Amino acid sequence: MEHFFATCPRGLETLLAEDLAAANAQDIRNVPGGVHFAGDWVCCYAANLHSRIATRILWRVAEGPYAREDDIYRLAYDTPWSRWFGAAQTLRVDVTAIKSPLKSLEFITLRIKDAVCDRFRADSGQRPSVDTRTPDVRVQAFITAERCTLYIDTSGAPLYQRGLRQKTVEAPLKENLAAGILRLTGWQPGTPLLDPMCGSGTFLVEAAQMALGIAPGSGGRSFGFQRLKNFRLETWKNLLDAAQDAEKPAKPMQIYGSDISPVSVRAALANLDRAGLLPAVSLSSGDIREIAAPAASGVLVANPPYGERLSEQEELAAFYPELGSALKRNFAGWTCHLLTADLRLPKLMRLTPSKKTPLFNGAIECRLFEFRMVAGSNRK
Known part of the structure; x- marks a missing residue:
């Protein structure tokens, strides 16, 4: 059983929990701005494919206490990143903090990126390069007053990007x-x-x-989990085929x-x-x-x-x-x-x-x- 956190627009957490329950999630717990849950990889793929409410599905890979920036560096360095993606893949790190005593989020972001790259260099002699626009892998850190949690984003582009919108007018709703x-x-x-x-x-x-009955993720977009080493193509293909078979033809x-x-x-x-x-x-x-x-x-x-x-x-x-x-x-x-x-x-x-x-x-x-x-x- 893996542990995940799904984010959503604030005010929609209860609806997101319903989506996750439909994907067979366990231990569902709402917090402002998202929902913690546990599940297997089928659950993770299904949540990405079917949830109309989620913004991202984040996979928890490490968690620990900290007092200063070096503790967060050490937590990230001790995480076996090369088990999940390769040095040839591009990387982006994002940090969100609530009530953290640390002064600079930019500095923490840099320290986590350095730790990931240093760990890769120690493991394989190579390091991933950074791409802030279209990275292969997104690492997300969430920092509270005393703890840091590290996630790998299984969604890639935010899930509200269904891969359908062609034209927008001013201030479109997500x-x-x-x-x-x-x-x-x-x-x-x-x-x-x-x-x-x-x-x-x-x-x-x-x-x-x-x-x-059209699944929001079935419109031809790609997902972050497809670029991880543990991606199970057949499992994903079965879910996608079942979703597409359930669609009704468009009519008035x-x-x-x-x-x-x-x-x-x-x-x-x-x-x-x-x-x-x-x-x-x-x-x-x-x-x-x-x-x-x-x-x-x-x-x-x-x-x-x-x-x-x-x-x-x-x-x-x-x-x-x-x-x-x-x-x-x-x-x-x-x-x-x-x-x-x-x-x-x-x-x-x-x-x-x-x-x-x-x-x-x-x-x-x-x-x-x-x-x-x-x-x-x-x-x-």
Whole structure:
């Protein structure tokens, strides 16, 4: 049994734990920003392939106490790296610290990299070179006040990079956050779903994949575990084949997207087309303040703009009441979910949220507000 740590956007840890349980993980333990678990390599491969919520799956290879930088160097030097990858492979080291008394993360990163290379030189006379952009192997250190844990990243590129997105518009939502929001709304395939501010189509792609049973990691991307010496090709191929056999062909699914920007609609179109999902989604251009609901009831999900500059905030203070009026007028019978970092939104929309869920979009603290639209006013 190996030990792993899966990272995710903060606020989605419970959903990530569900994904890991589905991959037969054991000893699941949630912490802010991720989930510790134990499992075999089949579990690790399956989590990378199937989890819509994970950002990375990290394999724990060493752990120990420290008082100064030299202790961390020694922990890294004593770890048998050449058992898992070769000196001809490129390397990147990243360090995350919480409440560490050590002054410089850059210096610790350098010390760990030196320790890995020194250990290789001692074992084989050769050392791996560093590639910070597209390394073969990523080593991740996590440092608390008294302990250092070393991991090898089994994912490679972050898992929200499904290998599908072709075109992006400004500030696109990461795919795993979008998938988590869809799960939090309670939406189920077969229920009408609308994203009226669809941007490059992230919610639409994730929803269509969920509805068609498409594993997020089956889109032709590669994984870090494939470059490790203990990689079992046949085990991986069996998992991938089973996932692809379970996919349903794309067909109309009552998933709708629109955007006021024709550039965004074209980007969404290109991304859905590249993912082979175009038949599953209906796209159109339109202003959220004017469009009609595509069905009598359903789930509306959107990530409206939130202003950082004062002029943008003033524009939004004028837009939000219009948005609230449009939802009341055109979406009676719908449950509307809006992700925003602008906590003025419900008050300015003159609507009372039935639920508010704290989430993080990267480092930005947000709320997912739920509004149940009934006929007439929703105000208390």
